[in-house]
Amino acid sequence: MKKSLAFISLLIFFVGMEFAAFSQQQRFPKPEFESGYAQPVTSMPVPRDGMFALLDVLVLIAVLSLITWFILKKRSRTGVVAVSIFSILYFGFFREGCVCSVGSVQNVVLALFNPGYHIPLSALAFFVIPLAYTLFFGRTFCAGVCPLGAVQDVFLMRPVTLKKWLQKALGLIPFIYLGLSVLYAATATDFIICRYDPFVGIFRFNATFFMFAIGAAFLLISIFIARPYCRFFCPYGVLLNLVSRVSKNHLTITPSNCIQCKLCENSCPLDAINKPVVVKQMEDKRSATRRFILLSLIIPALMIVGGWTGANFHENLAKVNSKVRLADEMLHFDSKTMKESLEIEGFRTSGKPVEQLYLEAAEIVKQFYYGGWILGAFIGLVIGLALSGLSRYQYREDYSPDKGACVSCARCLKYCPVEK
Amino acid sequence: MINRREFLRNGFRGLLLGSLAVMSGTLILRNYGGEEASCDFDFLCKGCDKLKACRLPEGVKFKESK
Known part of the structure; x- marks a missing residue:
């Protein structure tokens, strides 16, 4: 116990030292120049110091x-x-x-x-x-x-x-x-x-x-x-x-x-203790084969259904992407009836052609289409494996x-x- | 003498460890010798000329002046 206390004290000391260094690092703001020199625009958050x-x-x-x-x-x-x-x-x-x-x-x-x-x-x-x-x-x-x-x-x-x-x-x-x-x-x-x-x-x-x-x-x-x-x-x-x-x-x-x-049976708040399992009676071969075939079919079926569903939602999923959202806004923007949003104004000031934005957005939407298939199939696989896991038998003698x-x-x- | 289950576990462990090592090596090597780093990740840099989510001084100033 003494050793562990010593180790923890060392760690706290270590952190304390780092805090002092950290506060020193933050102490000095960027200088302001009288000549009118403007600091360059920061386009990325300040990276954390390498040593930290x-x-x-x-x-x-x-x-x-x-x-x-x-x-x-x-x-x-x-x-x-x-x-x-x-x-x-x-x-x-x-x-x-x-x-x-x-x-x-x-x-x-x-x-x-x-x-x-x-x-x-x-x-x-x-x-x-x-x-x-x-x-x-x-x-x-x-x-x-x-x-x-x-x-x-x-x-x-x-x-x-x-x-x-x-x-x-x-x-x-x-x-x-x-x-x-x-x-x-x-x-x-x-x-x-x-x-x-x-x-x-x-x-x-x-x-x-x-x-x-x-x-x-x-x-x-x-x-x-x-x-x-x-x-x-x-x-x-x-x-x-x-x-x-x-x-x-x-x-x-x-x-x-x-x-x-x-x-220890009820000691785990996460319910992560496996209890002993009694020896199972041998299942007859016919019902075991039927169960195996059913499970072999249900998992690919769930993956296909999941993939198809995911692919159908790809446009909604893609709307989280700022480029896709901006392209969508630009496409539906009517200058007579609508007020220009900050994003549209920001895009116009960047000088980028709108066609390029549409092309980029279309490419991202396409990625989401394939991603939707993969995501849906993955979810289908997880559900299928969870279902098949319910019928899995594993013999255990002890609490583990x-x-x-x-x-x-x-x-x-x-x-x-x-x-x- | 290890049983079949233990043999498979050892194999899987080795495979995972190898995969982690290869992946880490590839990503580290890419940082030093591969393509140049690009800043085209709007959600990371908050896309300073798109403004809405930007908390950088320039973005805040622009929004205030609106």
Whole structure:
């Protein structure tokens, strides 16, 4: 415990030093010249200082290693809570929720689809490092390093277990959200995860009323339902869930052999503990074959229906793109009856021919048509797999964490009476 | 002796790790040696001459002068 306290004190000291440097960096405004020289127009937000970005990555690695050690070696819930509080303060309030791993999915997708976009290395690191850790140690990133998860976790007081069917149904939302965010990032339209992040406005103290209300609602729900954003919205959680299923050293409830005392049975607020399953009677071959054929047909059928539906909505999906929206406005603009909007005026002052705008917009709409097909087919596949998963049988003798859904919060550990 | 399930898991883990490494390598190399960075991402730079969502000083000033 002394060692961990020393480590946390070091981290706080580290952050304190950085804060001093940060405040110095912000101290001097741009100079004003008496000769009338005008500062050049800033077309991009001021990039974060390279050293700070590197520091963010180093802190991420340090905190991830520390929490993994707390979970897998020390089996300490207190350690997880301490790291969670640190993450809320550092990645949340001090770093204002940016760069974050959840949003970095979009940077990676944008970089993969648009060679002109150079991804910041910190965004790439924030995407890759938690995935690599999850591959070996389970979702220790979700446990207390992600400020979005940590802030919900500290609010949890009276956990209520949701019905299984409701969890399954709501569990489809992150896949849809992931698909949409990939589509919008790939078409260079918008970063919707960042735009609709419910907590970032709270971390920055500058949320609009609407976003503040959503963030506050999530925090209020978090008092009763564990991590609603992580379970039912987080797109990065989808990737971590899939990767965690093959993790090498995942958290175990018992440090030795399970004695089936059932004390941990209801300890997980996320309902992520698999209970023992009785041996199933052998299904007769005919009904098993029929079920297999039905499932083999239903998944491609759902994918085709989903793809077709997605493609039919492509024009609506494309309207989020500013170029498409502007082209649409220009097309329907009537100077006699309508007042020119700021966007139209901005476009006219840029001197670009309107035909070029229409061509570019048409190209984007075409991308959305193909994207709509892929998104719809993906959603169909997810629904199909979820349906087929309902009939999947897996024999289990002991109580064990559901490696995909478990966020390694370590709450269940204190319920286990078995000593090492 | 590892069982079939463990063998598949190991294979999948290696594949994922390899894919992450290749993807990261490609993106990093592209940053240094590939196409030049373009600023044509309106939603990132808030498209300063399109104005509505622009919070940069120039955009704010223009909107105020309207």
